[in-house]
Amino acid sequence: MSQAATPRKTYQDDPNIQRRRWIILIVMNLFTFMSTLDGSIVNIALPVISKTLNLPVAQTEWVVTSYLMTICAAILFFGKLGDIIGKIKIFKIGMVIFIIGSALCGLSHSLPFLIASRLIQAVGASMTMANSQGIVTDIFPSTERGRALGLVGTFVSLGSIAGPSLGGVIVSALGWEYIFWVNLPIGILAFIFGVRVLPKDYTKLKVKIDSQGSLLFTLFILALFSGLLLGQQYGYGDTRIVAALILAVVSLGVFLWVESRKENPLLQLTMFKNPLFSLSITCGFLVFVGNFCYNIIAPFYAQSILNLSPFHAGFLLMLFPIMMVIVAPLSGALSDKIGSELLTFAGLVVTVIAQVGLANLHEGSPIPLVGLWIAMLGFGNGVFQSPNNSLVMSRIPKTQLGIAGSINSLIRNVGMVVGITVATTTLFGVMSSEAGHRVTGLIPGQPDIFIAGMHVVFMTSACISTAAALLTGFRLWSSRRGQRLRTKQA
Numbered sequence: 001m002s003q004a005a006t007p008r009k010t011y012q013d014d015p016n017i018q019r020r021r022w023i024i025l026i027v028m029n030l031f032t033f034m035s036t037l038d039g040s041i042v043n044i045a046l047p048v049i050s051k052t053l054n055l056p057v058a059q060t061e062w063v064v065t066s067y068l069m070t071i072c073a074a075i076l077f078f079g080k081l082g083d084i085i086g087k088i089k090i091f092k093i094g095m096v097i098f099i100i101g102s103a104l105c106g107l108s109h110s111l112p113f114l115i116a117s118r119l120i121q122a123v124g125a126s127m128t129m130a131n132s133q134g135i136v137t138d139i140f141p142s143t144e145r146g147r148a149l150g151l152v153g154t155f156v157s158l159g160s161i162a163g164p165s166l167g168g169v170i171v172s173a174l175g176w177e178y179i180f181w182v183n184l185p186i187g188i189l190a191f192i193f194g195v196r197v198l199p200k201d202y203t204k205l206k207v208k209i210d211s212q213g214s215l216l217f218t219l220f221i222l223a224l225f226s227g228l229l230l231g232q233q234y235g236y237g238d239t240r241i242v243a244a245l246i247l248a249v250v251s252l253g254v255f256l257w258v259e260s261r262k263e264n265p266l267l268q269l270t271m272f273k274n275p276l277f278s279l280s281i282t283c284g285f286l287v288f289v290g291n292f293c294y295n296i297i298a299p300f301y302a303q304s305i306l307n308l309s310p311f312h313a314g315f316l317l318m319l320f321p322i323m324m325v326i327v328a329p330l331s332g333a334l335s336d337k338i339g340s341e342l343l344t345f346a347g348l349v350v351t352v353i354a355q356v357g358l359a360n361l362h363e364g365s366p367i368p369l370v371g372l373w374i375a376m377l378g379f380g381n382g383v384f385q386s387p388n389n390s391l392v393m394s395r396i397p398k399t400q401l402g403i404a405g406s407i408n409s410l411i412r413n414v415g416m417v418v419g420i421t422v423a424t425t426t427l428f429g430v431m432s433s434e435a436g437h438r439v440t441g442l443i444p445g446q447p448d449i450f451i452a453g454m455h456v457v458f459m460t461s462a463c464i465s466t467a468a469a470l471l472t473g474f475r476l477w478s479s480r481r482g483q484r485l486r487t488k489q490a
Contacts, residue, residue, distance in 0.1 A: 011139040011199060021139050023197050025148055028132045029155040030190040031095055034183050035125035036159025038102075039068055039416060041167040045176040052176065055111055065229050065417075066115050070122035071129065072413045073221040077214045079130035079406025080266050084209060086201030087131035087138070094127025095194060099187040105180035121180075126409075133389065133405030138202075147332040149389040154328035154382070156412065162321040163295070168314030213266035216255040223248035228421045236425075271404065279475055280391040283344065285411045285418075286468040287384060290355065292419025293461035294320075294377065297427065297454050298358075305363055305447050306370070319371050320378035327382030332390065340387030341476040347384030348469035352462050354380055359458035363447050419461075426460055427453040 011017045017024075042049075042064050050060045082090040101121025108114035133152055140148040170179050227244035234241060259265040272278045302313035335343055354376035361370060392408050430453035431439040435446075443449055 010202065012141050014199070017139060017199050020197050021148075023193065024139060024199075025136060025151060027190050027194045027197060028091070028128075028135060029151060030186055031091075031098065031128045032132050032152060033155040033159045034102075034186060035071075035098060035128055036156050036412075037163055037166070038121065038125065038180075038183070039064070039071070039159070039163070039413070041163035041170075041179050042067075045167055045171045045179055048171055048176045049114075053109070053111055053114075060111065061229075062115055063111075063118055065225065067118045067122045067125075068413055068417055069221060069225045070119050071126045072225070072410055072417075073218040074123060074126040075130045075406045075410045075413070076217055076266055077209070078127045079134075079404075079409075081209060082131040082134065082406075087134050088198050088201050090127050091131045091135065092191075092194060092198065094124045094131075095187065095191045096124070097121075098124030098128065099184060099191065100124070102180045102183035102187065106177040106184075129409040130406035133392075133408060137405075143336060145336070145390060147329065147336055147386075149332065149386065151329055151332060151386075152389065154324055154332075154386065156385070156409075158321045158324055162318065166314065166318070168299070168310035168317075172309070172311045172314075208264065210259075210262060210264065210266035213255060213259050213262065216251055216258060217266065220248055220251040220255055223251060225417055228417060231421070231425075267407070271407075276391055276475070277404075279471055280388050281407065281411050283348075283468045283471050284385075284388055284392065284408065285415045286464050286471075287348070287351070287381065287388075288412050288415025289419040289422060290351070290461040290465045290468075291381065292416045293423040293457050293464075294355070294358065296420055296423040297457050298374070300442065300450070301361070301454060302370075304442055305450060306365075306367070316367065316371060317374065319375040320381075323375050323378030324382040324385070327379050328386045331383045332386030335387035335390055339479070340391045341472070341479045343387040344384050344391070345469065345472040345476050347380045347382070347387075348465055348472055350376060350380030350383065352380075352465045352469055355458050355462035355465060359455050359462060361454075362451055422460060422464075423457050426457045429453075430456045 011021075046060045046063070049055075049063065053060070078090055078094070098121055101117055101119075101124055104117035105114060105121060108117055133149065136148050136152055137145060167179055170182065223244050227241050227248060230244070231238070231241045236242070236245075256269070259267050260269055298317055299313060302308050302316055303310060306313075308316065331343055331347070354373050357373035357376065361373070389408065392404065427450075428439050431443070431449050434449045434452050435443060439449070
């Protein structure tokens with residue numbers, strides 16, 4: 001089969017589409033926000049769900065992990081499918097499936113039904129996540145692409161980070177079912193607008209889907225996530241955990257070997273030969289690992305150490321997404337004018353400073369100081385995310401925008417899971433060492449043991465973000481050096 005694209009015209013040539021491009025962006029961002037939000041909002045509701053359904057917390061954690069696993073397993077497939085049959089078509093179908101899954105989640109009265117509903121919801125989420133960035137890159141001209149992708153990145157990060165804070169407010173005021181039901185009016189409204197404003201697909205590929213690659217990648221994700229997430233509960237010395245992680249490594253190796261030999265693979269490995277794409281993807285992954293270290297630890301610190309109610313803790317943690325809402329669109333617009341390299345570096349420097357500040361908090365830290373470091377973390381992420389997303393998508397051919405966007409979303413979701421794993425493994429490891437016995441939860445009356453673990457977790461996330469800052473610093477130096485060489489040659 002030929003892989004030649006069949007573009008009759010582009011979205012940027014159509015004045016009707018250009019007139020409504022910002023409305024299209026709003027529709028996509030609503031679903032981007034909801035689908036990412038539902039990956040983290042459930043965390044703070046797990047104790048309530050556990051009590052309501054009479055289940056141990058360890059079992060209810062699968063409400064979160066099943067969602068993330070399904071998204072990561074399916075996202076490359078739907079990104080490639082979007083390139084083949086149309087990104088906008090897949091996005092619309094995903095909207096419907098996500099709304100249905102959300103309704104079923106809110107109606108659930110048993111764990112199996114809730115997990116099954118979450119799987120449906122995750123399929124819809126992966127369809128929208130995989131194609132949203134590709135659609136934006138297709139529709140917006142290069143002079144506005146940074147700002148548009150910046151807004152997508154803003155809503156992605158907002159959804160990821162706002163979960164604990166927004167979830168705390170909703171659960172306290174309405175009940176756990178409403179963290180799913182809140183999607184219904186927003187989702188239905190967005191779908192109605194989507195049907196009216198989203199254009200038909202112009203660019204498609206004449207290829208068959210890579211079923212072999214899809215199955216191998218799904219096996220890799222399931223084995224990896226099972227090993228990482230179950231390892232937190234039972235320890236990584238367990239034979240079954242080790243076997244799962246070995247299976248993940250082997251299946252990834254086979255997947256890459258198969259993909260490198262296929263004419264039309266699920267994953268075009270040649271994309272990673274572009275150093276700008278690879279470096280930007282790596283930095284995005286590291287930042288999400290660091291963010292989810294914060295996302296796991298901060299609610300426990302706010303509620304159990306500072307003794308704030310879920311409602312007030314939610315408002316304190318909301319400083320992160322509020323700063324992102326303000327800063328990320330400005331950063332995206334600025335990147336269209338001055339380039340992205342300097343902004344990504346500056347954002348990561350601020351992020352590292354904020355994480356070091358969080359690592360020095362203690363039981364008696366004043367609330368304004370805690371809020372300052374949280375706000376700075378949101379500011380740094382807001383400066384970084386928009387330009388980095390623009391760098392990821394700007395060098396990709398139009399016929400590969402769906403798969404490139406799905407890779408970006410995949411890396412983000414894997415970063416979330418790795419961040420959760422790093423945070424919990426480090427926290428409980430340090431706490432166990434301090435307590436002299438195995439610890440898998442907070443110890444009543446001994447906040448100092450949690451604080452010791454929290455300090456190490458935040459210093460670890462600061463080191464991870466420092467690695468990303470060094471990479472972006474190298475990218476900035478390379479870009480400036482290339483500009484000087486071109487100037488001399490001219």
